[in-house]
Amino acid sequence: EAQVTQNPRYLITVTGKKLTVTCSQNMNHEYMSWYRQDPGLGLRQIYYSMNVEVTDKGDVPEGYKVSRKEKRNFPLILESPSPNQTSLYFCASSFIPPSTGGKYEQYFGPGTRLTVT
C-alpha cells in the first residue's frame, strides 16, 4: 500500500531535549516536505526536499533541521525544542513532473502531535 509513515505519532518532551521525528514514503517520490499545523494559523511549510541531498527552507524553518540521505526518508530534527514548537506535524511527498510543477497530488502522513513543556 502506498503510504507516508511518521513516527512517533505522539510525543511529549521537555525544553532543550533533542528529538527526531521520522518520515518515510514507499512511492519513490522525489519531493518531500514538512508542515506544521496550529489553530488559527493553518498548515505552514517548514522545510522541503526536491531530491536526495537537496533541501530548502519553507516558511517557518527556525528551530528545525532536516536531512535527505535516502530518497525514502526525510527526518525532522529539533535540536533544542521549545514550547512554541508544540504543534501537529505532517510529512508529505509527491512525484516531481519533468516540466511544469503543480501537477501531481501530495500524499500526507498521519501526523505527529508534539508537546514541548
Place this chain on the structure above:
Amino acid sequence: DAKTTQPNSMESNEEEPVHLPCNHSTISGTDYIHWYRQLPSQGPEYVIHGLTSNVNNRMASLAIAEDRKSSTLILHRATLRDAAVYYCILRGGSEKLVFGKGTKLTVNP
C-alpha cells in the same frame, strides 16, 4: 502563489449533493486547481485537481468556470465520512502547497 477565497463553513444533509465554491480571480494560465480535505485528526488528503476542463474521479467532481476565476468541488452524495475541512489550492510551477483556512463541511444525518 495566487490566493483563493472559500466560505468558512457549509452544511449539508446526508445523501444530498454538496457544492463547495472557490474563487481564484488572480489565477494564472499555468496554475492547477487542487482540492484537498482534512478529516478530523488526520492528515490532508488529495481529492481532485484540474487545469481547464471539468474533472471527475471516484471521490468528487471539479467544475471549473470558463474564465478559470472560480471552481466548484461537487460531492454527489454526501456521507457522514465527508465531514471535513476542504481546501482549494492553486499550484503552478511549484510543488509547495499553500493552505488557506478552507471550508468546514458539516454533514447532518
